[in-house]
Amino acid sequence: ESTKGSELYKEAFKLFKTELPNFIGNVESRNLFDCDANVLVCDGFVGNTLIKFAEGWITTFSNLVKEKINNKISYKIGAGLIKPALEEIKNQYDYEEHGGTPLLGVNGIAIVSHGSSTPKAIMNSIFVAQESINQNLIQDISRGIHQHLGAIN
Structure with missing residues (x-):
């Protein structure tokens, strides 16, 4: 649209x-x-709002699911059967697993991490920084910007 x-x-x-x-x-x-x-x-305000909303929603949803599971033995049995699938989904969106994301707009590698990052998240942020260096992230972004610079003006 x-x-x-x-x-x-x-x-x-x-x-x-x-x-x-x-x-x-x-x-x-x-x-x-x-x-x-x-x-x-998106702009920073919208992006931050989306991230905070998603974090809050998934926490609330997870707590509701856990509460329901604990209500019935049959739910506990079922939960045990699907636990590996739920763990995979959780890890896909877990900030600790990803560590952080590159901060764009600076001429160097800077990784932004969650304000309440755990040691695991910080470790994974360092891995993200190293991977960004290994893949020449700054040079690739710079090259892409220069290719399209005329369109921006």
């Missing part, structure tokens, strides 16, 4: 559509966790 949002969003949409061959367009909020996009772009 290229006509929605502020002028900044509309202009960004046009630019992305023109310059990025794999750009899929805007993503509805309900599809954020189940879409074909590898990268979601």
Whole structure:
């Protein structure tokens, strides 16, 4: 929906559509966790709100499921059977497993981690930093920006 949002969003949409061959367009909020996009772009306020909402929702949902499971023995048995699948899903979205994410816009490797990161999350953030160095992240981003710099002006 290229006509929605502020002028900044509309202009960004046009630019992305023109310059990025794999750009899929805007993503509805309900599809954020189940879409074909590898990268979601938003401003910092919206991004932080989405992350905090997702954290709160998954914590609440997990607590409700645990509460229900503890109510019946048959639920406990069933939960034991699907526990490995639930662990895989949890790990897919667990910030501790991912550690952190690169902070873009600085000329170097900087990894942003959750404010309440555990030692495991910090360790994984260090791994993310090393992987970013190994894959020449800064050089690749710089090259990509220079390829499209004319379109930005």
